[in-house]
Amino acid sequence: MCGGMLASLRGKSRRQSLLAGGLERHQSLKGNRRALRRARSWRWEPPGVDATVADEQAQQRWAEARTKAITWAMGVMEDPRVIYLDTETTGFGPRAEIVDIAVVSSAGEVVLESLVQPTRRIPADATAIHGITNADVKNAPAWCDLYEDLLRVLAGRRVIVYNVIFDRQMVNQACDQYDLAAPAADWECAMRKYAGFYGNWDAGKRWYRFQKLERAVLAFGAEPGGHRAAADAVACRAVVLGMAATTPPLPAVSGSSTALDAERPWHVPAGQDAAIPSDPRGATPTQSRSPQQQPIDAYTRWARAVLEFVTLLDAIPAELRERPGACGSWSVRELVSHCAGWEWEAARRLRLIAADPTIPDAVYKVDGFNAASVAARAQQDWSRTMDELAKASNTLARAARSLPDDTRTQEWLIGRAVDFEEHADGLRHWIVETANPAHVDQVRMMK
Numbered sequence: 001m002c003g004g005m006l007a008s009l010r011g012k013s014r015r016q017s018l019l020a021g022g023l024e025r026h027q028s029l030k031g032n033r034r035a036l037r038r039a040r041s042w043r044w045e046p047p048g049v050d051a052t053v054a055d056e057q058a059q060q061r062w063a064e065a066r067t068k069a070i071t072w073a074m075g076v077m078e079d080p081r082v083i084y085l086d087t088e089t090t091g092f093g094p095r096a097e098i099v100d101i102a103v104v105s106s107a108g109e110v111v112l113e114s115l116v117q118p119t120r121r122i123p124a125d126a127t128a129i130h131g132i133t134n135a136d137v138k139n140a141p142a143w144c145d146l147y148e149d150l151l152r153v154l155a156g157r158r159v160i161v162y163n164v165i166f167d168r169q170m171v172n173q174a175c176d177q178y179d180l181a182a183p184a185a186d187w188e189c190a191m192r193k194y195a196g197f198y199g200n201w202d203a204g205k206r207w208y209r210f211q212k213l214e215r216a217v218l219a220f221g222a223e224p225g226g227h228r229a230a231a232d233a234v235a236c237r238a239v240v241l242g243m244a245a246t247t248p249p250l251p252a253v254s255g256s257s258t259a260l261d262a263e264r265p266w267h268v269p270a271g272q273d274a275a276i277p278s279d280p281r282g283a284t285p286t287q288s289r290s291p292q293q294q295p296i297d298a299y300t301r302w303a304r305a306v307l308e309f310v311t312l313l314d315a316i317p318a319e320l321r322e323r324p325g326a327c328g329s330w331s332v333r334e335l336v337s338h339c340a341g342w343e344w345e346a347a348r349r350l351r352l353i354a355a356d357p358t359i360p361d362a363v364y365k366v367d368g369f370n371a372a373s374v375a376a377r378a379q380q381d382w383s384r385t386m387d388e389l390a391k392a393s394n395t396l397a398r399a400a401r402s403l404p405d406d407t408r409t410q411e412w413l414i415g416r417a418v419d420f421e422e423h424a425d426g427l428r429h430w431i432v433e434t435a436n437p438a439h440v441d442q443v444r445m446m447k
Contacts, residue, residue: 066197067248077106080363086233099117101114104237143178147180150171156184194211213235221242310389312427320332330374333381337377346416349408
């Protein structure tokens with residue numbers, strides 16, 4: 001009523017008032033009804049081809065991101081340089097300060113934990129999150145007093161943080177405040193990896209949405225950290241271990257089994273000679289060449305070793321694939337899991353080298369990596385394990401072709417070739433001791 005009176009007093013209609021305020025943007029629909037069309041049907045229609053293709057692409061994209069996250073986590077789990085770091089602060093932004101910091105080893109042991117006395121009071125809203133009060137930090141050491149201990153702990157380490165951008169910024173700000181050099185370390189973000197693992201796509205960012213640490217850790221049955229540095233660092237480690245223990249998703253496959261086999265670097269169409277993956281310099285050999293004709297380079301040796309190994313696997317009867325003892329206590333399927341794990345790791349390392357040639361060589365606890373590779377794929381059946389080995393070898397082939405002249409590429413390929421060759425010999429002897437005469441004759445024909 002008041003609005004109408006005011007509009008009348010000003011000599012304007014309600015519509016003129018709305019137009020003046022920009023509230024009415026569309027013209028009247030009078031005279032335009034003929035332009036309106038009734039919907040053809042309210043029935044549900046199946047998605048078109050474009051929608052189906054887009055959904056398949058999304059599934060493939062997520063499968064690749066999840067597999068990369070799992071592979072990364074497996075490498076982190078076996079890297080002795082790894083430590084996990086977390087901080088609690090007075091807030092966000094350039095004036096925020098650290099009030100709690102902790103570092104946890106790869107084995108889960110707390111190697112550094114301390115409250116930190118800030119130069120400003122802790123705001124009440126920050127205390128409401130982590131529970132640290134001004135009284136708690138009254139007698140705590142200042143950042144400059146902890147600096148030497150932190151340098152010693154972080155020196156040459158691979159620092160895994162859940163939300164690395166924030167925590168690294170806080171550490172750098174604390175050092176800048178006292179004119180100290182930031183610690184030299186390799187920082188990596190577990191939150192970004194878990195985002196790809198979890199798979200909630202954000203079209204605006206062109207990446208997957210980040211998930212809170214408390215939600216991520218609950219997904220693996222561990223306890224949230226409760227916003228204290230040491231507990232959150234332990235929780236970050238639990239997320240990494242959980243990803244590492246997860247079976248990678250199946251590669252996206254469509255069409256017939258022939259299309260699936262074509263993804264394998266050792267697949268040979270019927271009626272053709274056995275070929276090997278493309279040469280590192282781009283030339284694809286049309287026929288196999290014996291060692292007497294010319295020296296075998298690392299890539300060719302690895303490719304032939306893969307071909308020989310998988311051809312041998314195809315000859316192993318189904319009843320022997322899960323029988324223990326094929327390699328130590330492993331079954332044949334577990335041996336394939338072991339090979340897939342190392343193929344993924346070789347591809348990962350070559351990609352890291354391509355991105356940063358100065359990256360130092362990794363040091364592995366081989367027994368631990370082997371056990372983890374087998375355990376992570378314990379629930380896979382034979383077909384799924386073979387498919388994963390195919391995808392891993394394909395990935396390694398691409399990584400090797402992108403970095404053909406680096407000596408570390410040659411070292412990885414020779415190492416993988418030797419591994420396949422030794423396992424192939426071991427499988428032949430095991431089959432002779434285990435299988436019936438018909439299977440033994442088949443294996444001998446493939447030597």
